[in-house]
Amino acid sequence: MNGSTPQVPGTYVFDAAESRRARALNRLCGSLKEAENREKFKADEVAYCETYGLTVQQRDAVLRRDWNRMMELGGSIFYVFKLAMVDQRSMQYLGGVFTGMTTEEFAQALKAGGRSFG
Incomplete structure (x- = not known):
């Protein structure tokens, strides 16, 4: 970069x-x-x-x-x-990939406020 x-x-x-x-x-x-x-x-x-x-x-x-x-x-x-x-992948799927989470874990983290990504 x-x-x-x-x-x-x-x-x-x-x-x-x-x-x-x-x-x-x-x-x-x-x-x-x-x-x-x-x-x-x-x-x-x-x-x-x-x-x-x-x-x-x-x-x-x-x-x-x-x-x-x-x-x-x-x-x-x-x-x-x-x-x-x-x-047919969602933005939540990509978010999970980028953060090392499953799609479901990422979606749950978003629902919980979103800033607790590991």
Whole structure:
């Protein structure tokens, strides 16, 4: 990450440098808002990744659905979530992945006030 961006342990700061670094990844994920693109992606995920010019690391993270790695590579949660929706995954599911909880544990933590994530 950019050395001038404040670091918060356990988090990813999405700033302009990260946006540029992950442009291809975020463009791919953002494209999935269109039904036609979701069908193309599901038909051949590798070819779809090639269309967007993902790096090897980005492509690997997308194909393995390594949500944390996508974030490490500069993915924006707002775009990455569009990929999760292709797999019928909820924001609570991703929240659980990012915090090391199950979906149910994460949802319960939110109901309890949300700030007690481990």
